[in-house]
Amino acid sequence: MFLGTLVAPLFGGLMLALVANTRLAFGINVATGVATFGFSLALALGILEKGALNPVGGWFFLDAYNVFLIVLTTFVGMTTAIFSGPYMRHEIERGRMDAQRMRLYHSMFQLFLFGMLLGFTTDNIGVLWVSLELATLATVLLVSLYRTPASIAAAWKYFILCGMGIALALFGTVMVFFTASNVLGHGNEALSWTRLLQHASELDPAVMMIAFCFLMVGYGTKVGLAPMHAWLPDAHGEGPTPVSAVLSGLLLNLALYALVRLKMLVDGATASETAGHIMMAFGLLSLIVAAFSLHKQRDIKRMFSFSSIEHMGLMTFAFGIGTQLASFAALLHMTVHSLVKSGIFFTVGHAAQAMGTQKMAEIRGLIRHHPGIGWGLLIGTAAIAGFPPFGVFTSEFLLFTATIDAHAWTCVPLLLGLLIAMAGLFRFVQPMVYGETAAQAVPVRVNMLPVYVHLALALVLGLSIPSFLSGWYEQAAALIVTTSVEGL
Amino acid sequence: MSMSLVQQLVDGLAALMLLVSFALLAQHRLLSVLHWFAAQGVLLAVTATIVAYGTGNHELYISAVMTFLLKGLLLPWLLWHVIKRLHVHREVEPLVNLTLTMLIALGITLFSFHIIQPIEKISESLTSDSMAIATACVLLGMLMMITRRKAITQVIGFLAVENSLFFAAIGSTNGMPLVVEIGIAFDVLIAALIFGLFFFQIRTTFDSLEVDAMHAALQDREDEA
């Protein structure tokens, strides 16, 4: 099961590089997505029953925490693959893409998923870095896919900034290895996350703290935390919509996952909450910066990418608090954010195609001429802004409860940031959905199914979390917390 | 070779590494930047060989050969090729003047020495002293990335950062496990290839390799949006 999860996207990616026929490639892409999702689901059930697993000679590691992210990743990957078919066909009709680049697109898309899954499953923090870099490189090519000046510039910025960030993260990893090699020897052991966790208290706290600073800034750049977020809006805004969806919904998650995994080690070593506090500070700053920046946007995809920064900030903050409840909230938030945000990007992609522009000022009256898109956008925005009964509301509510328990005063900036962001979202979405249309709307083949599925899932999570799922979250949250507390 | 001699040699190489990092920042001409970059690659390979000899870690010989081929020969050659093919202007064109850059660089070096101090004290590793220098080199490479106007110098800065990281890995920890190192080398190679691809795309789209032109494109996009 496990190998299937990993091999399917890699195999799919390689095969797609050879398939010239766009229609066939689309089919293979979807099939690969479905297969990967199937494998991961089976894998997850296995983990739920039997507990953590160390397949393939200890090179990989699966526990409740990452297996849930794997399922999330494969699921969003699958729906994105389904969505991208009609979307990309329309792009070809508009002349923004050609068959050659479609091949690159499909192949890189699967390669990106492979990088993601490798990153989630590996036990080796060095390999984790390598896979994150792999996923980044794949998406760099995806962002520049349209070959317009702006998209090339955005990809360059993304490449350089993330290259810089990821180099810092590597340096942090080297430092961890540096101190770990004194304890665990010079082999792969000293990079194995499970082994490191067992020996966390023996690692040198000073070195681990410095290493964490590097890792925080490094992986934080990838998470899109302020003030290292400059690449994110450009990359989201200029890339093809399916890419924006997976960037927002998935890649940021992987970076945050890496950060949380390493935070566990640092907590174990330093026996203090300093690392958590650093994460909280970065998270809060991102939330507020993003909330204000959101108001200044004119491009719809850029606007929603700032919303992603806001939510990643929120999750970072929650993981920083580090209590069981906060971690639970963060995990839930990660799930619903991935679902809703990728759903929104699907909708936005269709909206942009329908109006022939990404400028919000020119998108008007969606609900009249494209009711499906209009409703999708409206409901999606309501969901992401944290309206009940959607899952985002639940997770944010839980987060607030946790915050009041731990650091009550931070509730004020937190709430403020969320309100400002919500105001910004609706300020823009309202006219786009209801506004008077003078418009030259183009009929588009709309595939709203993935959107509705995503939103429905988010709704279900908001109304009542299925018991197996909440059990899963609890297990994962407990994992994050107990390991942190053990060292205290 | 005695252990302490190895230690001395690695220290000496660390000092050279720092010198090269400064030299990279101080150059006026693009081609001399490239030469120093190649020198850095060779320096890394030599360091890896010496550490491999000193620790008896045979995996490191592989890394040394890989480094020499990739960073000492292939990447500089690729960049040289790009410069020739694209007729890149030969001056470096820094954003901040060189003297100020050097002062900032000194400050950065001092800073990294300061933060690494606690690490130095606890380490028992053969060559741990070079950690501070590696940190400084990483930050200096980043300084190069942010103070240069041309895409190509930014890339050299990026690769210099990568080199310094590698130096940190071999100099301070006697080498990461081979799997990880191969993974990293592979990533760097792909990154370099993508960079190369980008150069041509940027060149055809913007008619220059100046980063300013790209910023302007994004700015326009934002303004019109």
Place this chain on the structure above:
Amino acid sequence: MSGTSLFLQIAQAVVLVLFAPIAAGVVSTAKARLQNRRGAGVLQPWRNLIKLFGKQVVLAENASWIFRFAPYVVFTATIMAASCVPPLLVHTPLSLTADVIALVALLALARFFLALAGMDIGTAFGGMGASREMTFSALAEPAMLMSVFVLSIGAQSTNLTTMISHTLNTPIVLQPSLAFALVAMLMVAVAENGRIPVDNPTTHLELTMIHEAMILEYSGRHLALMEWAAMIKLTLFATLIIDLFLPWGISIDASLAGVAMGLVAWLLKLIGFLLGLSLVETYLAKLRLFEVPEFLSTAFVIAFLGLLTHYMLEIGT
């Protein structure tokens, strides 16, 4: 403290001062040979000096007392500086005063009067030379002090004698910081003595000269003193570098054999240094004037790196 050691103290300063013109002759002859000329022989600077001492002094009308006074101050300060730097013997009665900072200060005093004298006449060249000299020395002095500090941290003293003894007593290990300090020191020495690539001592091409521009108005014995001081400074720097970085061979006690050994070692090392200098001068072109500050700041940066690497790599291990 015996009479002999006092005598030796004075003697070695005298040796240095008297040998200085020959050293300058060695450089110019070596350069001539490298350029396929015969050259005027190593004694030519001496002949020049003797000739100049015999000549009448011609003063400009508006020369003040500073102009007449300056050659003596410059010469005296340089000789005092030279007596700080021991070429042959480490422990001398006056070794307590042989402090590197004092040395730099004495040289600065000489330079100050040199610049004053350059400006005193009020000609364009004198003022120009003085301004350039001061600009460059403002950059060269920190670099020099910085590179000296690298060594003095190890010896925990800025006293030359202590530093030399420390270097002699420590086992030979690879010290990158010393290499940095040496390179910086060499660069500073080149700049301070107005050699290529910073300044050309043989040219009177007005646009580029620095040192020559300041002494353009001097004649007779004044000129002789100024030139001699410049030659002493060259030898002094060479000896200083030899003392700091390659002291082996210098005599520790005041025995005759030891001093003789010291003399031979010093001469060999000095001549080696001078030949190296003439090689450099032959192969390098002069820098453009506005590149000189960059040259000197590079020296400073290198010296600073030496200091940092000393802290990082050598202390505590």
